[in-house]
Amino acid sequence: MEQLAPLLSATLSARELEIARHARHEPALLSGAHETGHWDARFEAWLGRGTARAFIGGRAALLAVTRALGLGAGDGVIIPAFTCQCVVNALRFAGTQPQYADIETVGFGLDVAAVERAITTQTRAIMIQHSFGLVGRDFEALLALARSRGLLIIEDCAHALGARYQGQKLGTFGDAAVFSFERSKIITTIHGGMAVAHGATAGARLQALAAQAPLPASEHTLSQLDSVEHDYWVRVANDPAKAAWAREHFAATLMPQMWPEEFRGIHFSRYEERMPSAIARLAHSQFDRxxxxxxxxxxxxxxxxxxxxxxxxxxxxxxxxxxxxxxxxxxxxxxxxxxxxxxxxxxxxxxxxxxxxxxxxxxxxxxxxxxxxxxxxxxxxxxxxxxxxxxxxxxx
Ligand SMILES: Cc1ncc(COP(=O)(O)O)c(C=O)c1O
Missing domain, CATH: 3.90.1150.10 (Aspartate Aminotransferase, domain 1)
Known part of the structure; x- marks a missing residue:
């Protein structure tokens, strides 16, 4: 039977395969962040507004921007009742209290009337999630509501790299934004993400958080590079023999999409980590396309x-x-x-x-x-x- 077209890792090419194979032998790429700095600068220039820093996932980026905005214990953040556990985890790990509001069903964004009902005295921010890379029906009304109530806006652009509204890139409308390069996203580094903060104070805080953030242990980065190779052969290259080899060869080192701690809602180290150079190189390479x-x-x-x-x-x-x-x-x-x-x-x-x-x-x-x-x-x-x-x- 013909292979089903994949939902995951479809943007990997022979170029990323070569990068992954090469990087595993380069300590500076595995355990350094020099190229990550170049990637941050490139992303910032592309977005055209704000301070951008790469973390090891969109969830880690969300934790970082929540902190950069000064949100913490007791602060309520409105989220759509159509999201994933890593979003809830990141907000909780920052100490904030996620507050669910309903969505509208034509653009899968927050329903502005439901958000108004969900706002409490505790609420400090609204997370606007651009599901499937769409702009929600009430996007403008949500921005106006946040302004009128003095609430911060976090744009969750995990699905929406490159999308625009009125010619302006998503991720530039609020006080902060996150992007994701996880397997299932517009481009993939298996795990990776971008934190964006707007305004001088949050920007400076984000810079400091990224500068202090540890890099993943090199065995984690090696496992991520293995996963690039695995996903290339299994999901992209149309070569059944190589796919069978990759399934067996990488079975023990494949990186999961979520870890057991996350399913249990336990704060764990990967939400704190910065992106290493090897992974930034994979992002650069796909960003060219x-x-x-x-x-x-x-x-x-x-x-x-x-x-x-x-x-x-x-x-x-x-x-x-x-x-x-x-x-x-x-x-x-x-x-x-x-x-x-x-x-x-x-x-x-x-x-x-x-x-x-x-x-x-x-x-x-x-x-x-x-x-x-x-x-x-x-x-x-x-x-x-x-x-x-x-x-x-x-x-x-
Ligand atoms: C809407 C949304 N936001 C945030 C994330 C977190 O991104 P990441 O998987 O890069 O941590 C995801 C992840 O899959 C997501 O679907």
Whole structure:
């Protein structure tokens, strides 16, 4: 049977394979941050506003920006009832109290009326998550609400690298932002992320936090490089023999997407770590191809749009003035199909994603005051937008 088009690591190429193989023999790349400094500067210049620092994940970046904004014990941060456990963890590890508010169901962003209802005297910030790389229906209204109530805005751009609203890049609208380069993201370093702080005070705090942050132990970085090689052969290169070899060869050293401590909500060291040079080099390399990657994702999303329209499946609406990046193509189906997505995967010839299955995916979480978020968790599936060249899929 033809391999299903992957949801993960699809942007890895032979170039990243070579970088990973080379870096494992270079102590300065494994245990230094010299190239990370260049990457920070490149990202900052690309974003055009704010101070940017690379951490070992979007979750670590979220912890860092929360601290850089001066948020801590007792501070409430509004989050959508359609997110993942690492977001909740990062906010809790900073000492803050996540406060759920419901989402709207056309752009999967926070519903502004629900946010107004969720604000308490404790609330200090709103986290605007650009799910699937879309701009939510109430984006402007949320920015205005935050301004009128004196609340900080954190943009969660983990899905939205390169997306824009009114010509301006997402990640530049609030007081801070985070980006992710995890396996499932627009580009991937297996794990990686960017923290962005706006304004002199938060920017200086973020700089200091990054300067003090430890680098991962080199065996962790080696495991991450192994994972690049594994994912290249298993998910990207169309070579069954090499894929079988990689599965066996890297079985013991593969890096997980989440660690056992995280599932238990225990604060652990990887939320504190900076990105080492070897990983920054992988980010640089894929960033060179960002425009091509985004164009391909948008093209495939348009094909999925046509497919959804023909089948009368509900999907997302594109907010006027927004340029989404379509990390995934979301589609509303029924709960039974979401519980067994393999059937749809076989039918379409692509892996099918389930983000998010609960408001703190994958941890059980029921937010009864957020019925739309709960409904999306029960029924929204998502499809990959970066398919291997020449891949035949049933939505054509
Ligand atoms: C919406 C959202 N925010 C933040 C994160 C955290 O990013 P990372 O996996 O790089 O830690 C994720 C992760 O998967 C996510 O889906």
């Amino acid at each position: 960002l425009d091509t990657i985004l164009a391909a994702r948008r093209q495939q999303a348009a094909r999925w749009q046509a497919w959804a329209q023909r089948a009368a499946y509900a999907t997302a609406a594109v907010v006027p003035g927004s340029e989404p990046v379509w990390l995934r193509f979301p589609v509303w189906r029924d709960a039974a199909l979401k519980a067994q997505p393999h059937a749809l995967a076989r039918e379409l010839g692509v892996e099918v994603g389930v983000w998010f299955t609960t408001p703190a995916h994958p941890q059980p979480s029921v937010q009864a005051h957020c019925p739309q978020g709960m409904d999306a968790c029960a029924r929204v599936l998502n499809l990959p937008t970066l398919l291997p060249a020449g891949h035949r899929y049933a939505g054509a």
